[in-house]
Amino acid sequence: MRYTYQSHPSKKKRRGFVEPAQSQEIPPEPSMTRQPYEVFLVLDIEGTCDQGTNFNYPNEIIEFPVCLMRWKNRTNDDFCSELEVVDEFRTYVKPQWRPTLSKFCTELTGITQAQVDDAPLFPDVLVDLKKFLAKHGLIDEESSEPLARFCWCSDGPFDVRDFVVKQCFISQVKMPQWIQYHVLDVRKVVRRALQSAQTKQPSTRESKSPTIRPLNISAQLQALELQGFEGRQHCGIDDSRNIARIVAELARRRICLMPNTAIRPGRRWRWMGKHGQILEEYLD
Template sequence: MPNGQEEAEYKQLYDAFLVLDVEGTCEHGSSFDYPNEIIEFPVCLMKWKDDKDRRELEVVDEFRSFVKPSWRPTLTKFCTELTGINQAQVDNAPSFTQVLESVFHFLVKHGLLDEKSRNPLSRFSWCSDGPYDVRDFVVKQCFISKIEIPTWLKGDVLDVNKMVTDWYISQNYQGKKMRAMLGRHPHRPSLNINNQLRVLGLPGFQGRNHSGIDDARNIARIVSECARRRMHLQPNTHIDPNRRWSWMGSYGQILLQN
């Protein structure tokens, strides 16, 4: 059993975790510089089974909505094949601003935000596989939708990919090699969701790859296992809500041909 000093080291400071894995519009060969619009916004809300012990996390509820794109409302064949999202699903979906309001009420329902002040009532962290979901997709979408990023979505995030990769490196390398790999080493391992499940000894991916809700559910499984292994769950990646790309004009203007 760990001693008192080790218990303090492993103390989990966050009350809840919001696992997010959005899907966005895309074209074959497009990169993260592309003005993607979010078309699926799924969240898995995780809380501690025993809030005092804080050893075991479980998914207590889910939120999922498709989102109607506005700049390029017609999905490409590549996008549909990649995500499994069809045109009818986005045509009949609410706008991004409407979806954010629904997410807000989801967080209010679970006691994470105050409905009137919109201030947090407990400590929660957004989680994603890599920084892209908030750092890129949400920041871009808020610009396109001509809205500010909500304060409850502005904070730094827990990059689960980075956390698991750092843990994997610490288990398989030593000394200078380990310290180098923990930085920006050219041969730093790259662990996708499938590989994270594998190195953590979990059963393989459940569901459909690149389905936002299925990706989020599998990331939640990873977060739960990390908690069980007593990894420190806390934000590890800075998010700049004012980040800009070359295609951004003013007032939500996209400087590319439609």
């Protein structure tokens, strides 16, 4: 989920959006590299929001999409280069603290009130998601123990680190261990790859390499010389599919895909009261 704050600069300006220059392109390297993770679960969560709210707001999840990616050419010693989406999980989620969506939220995400009214609550979504992971042999359905090396992937750290932690508090459910294991911030990987590509280029007195700032999904696609964004921006499943394209391209370019985001299930915001209560006097 990504939205613009009223009390802060827009996301593009705040995060330093820049049009990728020719010097920011990552040179393709088609040969394989060792990749320790077998499966990647790409997600882009959409949550409730209103004009002027920021990431300290008690967002409730309203769309939970996942693109499951596996290697096409993985060898016995974990060398590979080609990732593909083999299945998808998607559900809308019914918010419980403020069940009525704001006009701003509907216009941003395209999610309607009828869609969330008919959707399951978050605890039921976790049950369905667990079944999806078990069906693909990632966890044991009874014990929830991991059966494969898998990693969650998102554009920025917010989806699992913030949205899922908040929602577990609001819904008063324990955050499943299988969603805490390993999380990869794709945007951070792209940024570091661009910086690495720049340092390999000869510099001249007249040219100075610009600082690589975080890029949104569309800009990452452009920097990687991929076709533009496919679908509707801020639609969770479309965002997830485009992030999956970026992950596949990073793998093709021999970038090792490793977790880089810490998750704290016990993290607390000022508005968190007891037993899932939201203290509205502490909302920004």
